[in-house]
Amino acid sequence: MMATSEITPEILQRHGVTPSEYEEIKRILGREPNLTELGIFSVMWSEHCSYKNSKNVLKLLPKDGKRMLVKAGEENAGVVDIGDGWVIAFKIESHNHPSAIEPFQGAATGVGGILRDIFTMGARPILCMNSLRFGKIEESGVKRLVSGVTAGIAHYGNCMGVPTIGGEVYFDESYEGNPLVNAFALGLARKEEIVKARAEGTGNPVFYLGAATGRDGMGGASFASKDLSEDSQKDRPAVQVGDPFLQKLLLEAVLELLKTGCVVGIQDMGAAGLTCSTCETASRGSTGIEIDVKKVPQRETGMVPYEIMLSESQERMLVILKKGREAEAKRIFEKWDLHAEEIGFVTDDNLMRVKENGRTVAEIPAKRLADDAPVYTREEREPAYFKKLQAYDPKSAGPAGDLNAALLKLLDSPTIASKEWVYEQYDHMVRTNTTVLPGSDASVIRVKGTKKSIAISVDCNSTYCYLDPYEGGKIAVAESARNVACSGAAPLSVTNCLNFGNPHNPEIFWQLKRCIEGMRDACLAFDTPVSGGNVSLYNQNPRGAIDPTPTIGMVGLIEGRAPVTSHFKKAGDVIFLLGENRDELGGSEYLKTLFGVKAGRVPRLDLAAAKTLVDLLLALASKGLLASAHDCAEGGLAVALAESCISERGREIGAQVSLTAGRLSPEALLFGESQSRVVVSTDPKHTQAAREVIESFRYPYQEIGTVGGSQLSVDGLLRIPNKVLTHTWRDSIRRRMEAR
Amino acid sequence: MKAKVYVTLKKSVLDPQGKAVQQALSSIGFGSVKDVRMGKYIELDLGSTTAPEAEKELKAMCEKLLANTVIEEYRFELN
Amino acid sequence: MKAKVYVTLKKSVLDPQGKAVQQALSSIGFGSVKDVRMGKYIELDLGSTTAPEAEKELKAMCEKLLANTVIEEYRFELN
Amino acid sequence: MKFGVVVFPGSNCDYDCYHVLKHVLGRDTDFVWHKDSDVSKYDCLVLPGGFSYGDYLRTGAIARFSPVMDAVRRHAEAGKLVIGICNGFQILLESGLLPGAMLRNKSLKFICKYVTLRVEETDTPFTRRIAKGALLRIPIAHGEGNYYAEDAVMESMHKNRQIVLRYADADGWITDEANPNGSRGNIAGICNEKRNVFGLMPHPERSSEAELGSSDGVKIFRSILDVAEAN
Ligand SMILES: Nc1ncnc2c1ncn2[C@@H]1O[C@H](COP(=O)(O)OP(=O)(O)O)[C@@H](O)[C@H]1O
Numbered sequence A: 001m002m003a004t005s006e007i008t009p010e011i012l013q014r015h016g017v018t019p020s021e022y023e024e025i026k027r028i029l030g031r032e033p034n035l036t037e038l039g040i041f042s043v044m045w046s047e048h049c050s051y052k053n054s055k056n057v058l059k060l061l062p063k064d065g066k067r068m069l070v071k072a073g074e075e076n077a078g079v080v081d082i083g084d085g086w087v088i089a090f091k092i093e094s095h096n097h098p099s100a101i102e103p104f105q106g107a108a109t110g111v112g113g114i115l116r117d118i119f120t121m122g123a124r125p126i127l128c129m130n131s132l133r134f135g136k137i138e139e140s141g142v143k144r145l146v147s148g149v150t151a152g153i154a155h156y157g158n159c160m161g162v163p164t165i166g167g168e169v170y171f172d173e174s175y176e177g178n179p180l181v182n183a184f185a186l187g188l189a190r191k192e193e194i195v196k197a198r199a200e201g202t203g204n205p206v207f208y209l210g211a212a213t214g215r216d217g218m219g220g221a222s223f224a225s226k227d228l229s230e231d232s233q234k235d236r237p238a239v240q241v242g243d244p245f246l247q248k249l250l251l252e253a254v255l256e257l258l259k260t261g262c263v264v265g266i267q268d269m270g271a272a273g274l275t276c277s278t279c280e281t282a283s284r285g286s287t288g289i290e291i292d293v294k295k296v297p298q299r300e301t302g303m304v305p306y307e308i309m310l311s312e313s314q315e316r317m318l319v320i321l322k323k324g325r326e327a328e329a330k331r332i333f334e335k336w337d338l339h340a341e342e343i344g345f346v347t348d349d350n351l352m353r354v355k356e357n358g359r360t361v362a363e364i365p366a367k368r369l370a371d372d373a374p375v376y377t378r379e380e381r382e383p384a385y386f387k388k389l390q391a392y393d394p395k396s397a398g399p400a401g402d403l404n405a406a407l408l409k410l411l412d413s414p415t416i417a418s419k420e421w422v423y424e425q426y427d428h429m430v431r432t433n434t435t436v437l438p439g440s441d442a443s444v445i446r447v448k449g450t451k452k453s454i455a456i457s458v459d460c461n462s463t464y465c466y467l468d469p470y471e472g473g474k475i476a477v478a479e480s481a482r483n484v485a486c487s488g489a490a491p492l493s494v495t496n497c498l499n500f501g502n503p504h505n506p507e508i509f510w511q512l513k514r515c516i517e518g519m520r521d522a523c524l525a526f527d528t529p530v531s532g533g534n535v536s537l538y539n540q541n542p543r544g545a546i547d548p549t550p551t552i553g554m555v556g557l558i559e560g561r562a563p564v565t566s567h568f569k570k571a572g573d574v575i576f577l578l579g580e581n582r583d584e585l586g587g588s589e590y591l592k593t594l595f596g597v598k599a600g601r602v603p604r605l606d607l608a609a610a611k612t613l614v615d616l617l618l619a620l621a622s623k624g625l626l627a628s629a630h631d632c633a634e635g636g637l638a639v640a641l642a643e644s645c646i647s648e649r650g651r652e653i654g655a656q657v658s659l660t661a662g663r664l665s666p667e668a669l670l671f672g673e674s675q676s677r678v679v680v681s682t683d684p685k686h687t688q689a690a691r692e693v694i695e696s697f698r699y700p701y702q703e704i705g706t707v708g709g710s711q712l713s714v715d716g717l718l719r720i721p722n723k724v725l726t727h728t729w730r731d732s733i734r735r736r737m738e739a740r
Numbered sequence B, C: 001m002k003a004k005v006y007v008t009l010k011k012s013v014l015d016p017q018g019k020a021v022q023q024a025l026s027s028i029g030f031g032s033v034k035d036v037r038m039g040k041y042i043e044l045d046l047g048s049t050t051a052p053e054a055e056k057e058l059k060a061m062c063e064k065l066l067a068n069t070v071i072e073e074y075r076f077e078l079n
Numbered sequence D: 001m002k003f004g005v006v007v008f009p010g011s012n013c014d015y016d017c018y019h020v021l022k023h024v025l026g027r028d029t030d031f032v033w034h035k036d037s038d039v040s041k042y043d044c045l046v047l048p049g050g051f052s053y054g055d056y057l058r059t060g061a062i063a064r065f066s067p068v069m070d071a072v073r074r075h076a077e078a079g080k081l082v083i084g085i086c087n088g089f090q091i092l093l094e095s096g097l098l099p100g101a102m103l104r105n106k107s108l109k110f111i112c113k114y115v116t117l118r119v120e121e122t123d124t125p126f127t128r129r130i131a132k133g134a135l136l137r138i139p140i141a142h143g144e145g146n147y148y149a150e151d152a153v154m155e156s157m158h159k160n161r162q163i164v165l166r167y168a169d170a171d172g173w174i175t176d177e178a179n180p181n182g183s184r185g186n187i188a189g190i191c192n193e194k195r196n197v198f199g200l201m202p203h204p205e206r207s208s209e210a211e212l213g214s215s216d217g218v219k220i221f222r223s224i225l226d227v228a229e230a231n
């Protein structure tokens, strides 16, 4: 290998490689890297691939559990045992930055990427979810993002034939200029079908499968190749364009291929493309790998090794086959009209070797490159705002005035309003398994041929996380567990996407750490280990960081029962409120929407009570006592009641409720966001049985009214016709999106 | 005044649609077609205006709405 | 030889996309735009061929695949 | 009665149709790969929904050149049954087996939701088990279901009673508000003159089990069974 000295401090800086990291690179190589090697290190040691700033705090999250077959960090996605030989693989991932630049393609390729992670594991993707966060919807720039992102998600997921069954959409000024697009996917497999992303068996051929490589997505690193190739500068696309049709073919071909048993290992090419997939498979297999970039299918002319290795073109896979089984594989590739090329082979020297027409252009110890990125523990400091905002007294906002108007204002707030405008764009029924359509607390998918169903909820109240990251992290997990339990499912495991600002800012790092600590405590309390996730840092706009947003994806399991939905079913059913109303308006959507205040002490979450509630819901569901269950979240009890009345289109029904306020103000009673509360309804013939179950759990509850009529009425406080509630809540986002 | 706007993907941007059309053409007997790029063609009736004014407006329309300049290029004709 | 194909909706067919674009233009300050029609613009590289041959082939491609003559019209240019 | 579900590259409701025919109705059903050219053993072919060839250029435009389509045409000419659902309907239009064409939804957005359909014709093999004027709750999921045909074609379809399903409101009225995509005459499904080829945008296979929220769709598949099994 040549030991040139083409690496100037300027080049290092533009690669984001620090002087001490550079020293480490030289130690690993025993020499200076060339430019291609530097590029390879820079992407593998980037925050995105190496988690160098978050690894030390991610360790805090519990990973172990008896159902965990593949744990966080081991493979492309975690794998959880759901019994009877069935397993699920799932993960959530961010595509924030690309979506900010080009919302349609950015969101589309985000969905594409997470789906590849799942089918790479040998699991057929059976559902998608997403968590989207934008600035104020009234701004025209935000509208453009909302329509681009939702259409992009629809474009990719719909074409792949994977139903997008739910998610969350949250609007807050802190996301102005830095929207969050977190995509979740879940796949199903038989236990023995799960494959590993490993390069094993010296001499086994390495195949490149899928789209040709172009100069895609090299945004940050693009300058570096300036001196290397001329035509690369012009029209360099900062965003990748996805081809969901090609990926649908890849999906079918890969699953068919895996069934033949001729695959040794397989990995998708996502971030850092060929670089990441080659060195990671070699590292996991404790082998080496050699490829020749000249054999890599290329979409553009004149590409140099640096560009080929760093390209992030979509819809590509790396497949390591058993030697001698190539013809079998090729027949499948041809059947699906896919382009595959043999580009190299597995070696036993533990090196990642890249050649160009037989000449070595990069040679790096694979394990060191993949696993030995530097890890930093950043400085942390409690933010200046923290104590000040905690001290805010919600009473100082004054009374709500007309309570009916206040409720309507909350129902009209885009964060609370129906997300129908969004999810109608997603095919949420393809594969005919969606037994609870979007609109309930959790979405539910049945597993054909079994008595199992899987319930998912994606959640995070980032206002809480801003005001109190520890409580916020806890609540995000607890809320998603509660949502899943409302459908009658036992929470199993969590995936998460940590969206934060710049970790070099000690206050941001403090937010990150405190959120993780909260998540940890909650995951332990619910016995829901973290099966994987993703970290997205540097989410900033010119005015500062986004609110800390640890998006939680909670997966639960229903065995042998029909799921429960949020919506009241029929007149005469009895309504219970499980849980206690406390004086907790701090951090509420009520303060934000009516008074423009984001402050106060966020509701306290008692983990033991939260866990009892989950167990109680499961007990009620398993005895078939629940006609409906809906949790209280943003907007409090009043919003939960209203949604229970109107959330199912065409089946709106009223309720007659009377509440005992105790010492609470009407505002706190109706709109406070005390945790661990659920509105349930039961058929009158089950009421006594339900009371007995609740009392056996010693969980606080009140019988608050009955279902029926055409209005929501809360004695002495609220009285609104269903028609008005429905119109306000269901059409809020549509109205705003269509306003010119 | 009438205008015609042509919006095409930048050269290095992947054009999955063009590729699919090329393969389809090839499968129905037009195998000699080497490359296909798909774009948009937009006809506008600008009402009564002057050529310099129209030119300025069209440019603004393209930049703001008709083309997505992150991945597309445009050109237009007036007549 | 290169070709450009323009595919447009027939006049008698309502163009929802064109109408939406016109409304969007109007909402961002281009209210004077009277009408917008959206079409497709396809660039083809035909390889080496003669003009009459290319003409014949293009017509066939348009009729068979590139345009749906139930709703669309097409024209092309060679160069 | 033997069913063949045709699989094009990009089909994604193929398994859903197969599931209903095979597991819900217990009928002999195969997948038919789009490169196959012999479909002689089937009584009814299903062209399923999805995004054949990515819906590139126009929906159904490329799929209609798949080798299997010649066989589908011969099958139809022989009077055997063909049902095209969603993308399958679009393919039937592009291939000329049914009249008309699809435009983008008037909202320009993909729409997935339940709609109400009014059954206009019952003397087709696909609706004979259903009462005339009956209302069916079946979901749609498409970006291009805005059906268009020129006046003369509309008239002749009317005359020949080829308009089988229309979008209606909950009370059965054919209104603009009930039209989800801008379709001419609220058309949701049509058949050919010989009545053996049927295309519809809604997805009956998605509403063929009570567990999924509606089993109105299965009435269409059951109608097909009746025909063949009576013969
Ligand atoms: N917030 C997190 N919590 C737990 N595990 C995480 C988190 N973020 C990332 N991981 C794990 O780290 C590993 C590497 O993630 P990533 O680099 O995103 O994988 P890939 O490149 O395959 O998408 C994965 O197994 C992922 O699940």
Ligand SMILES: [Mg+2]
Residues within 6 Å of the ligand: A076, A117, A268, A270
């Ligand atoms: Mg991956």
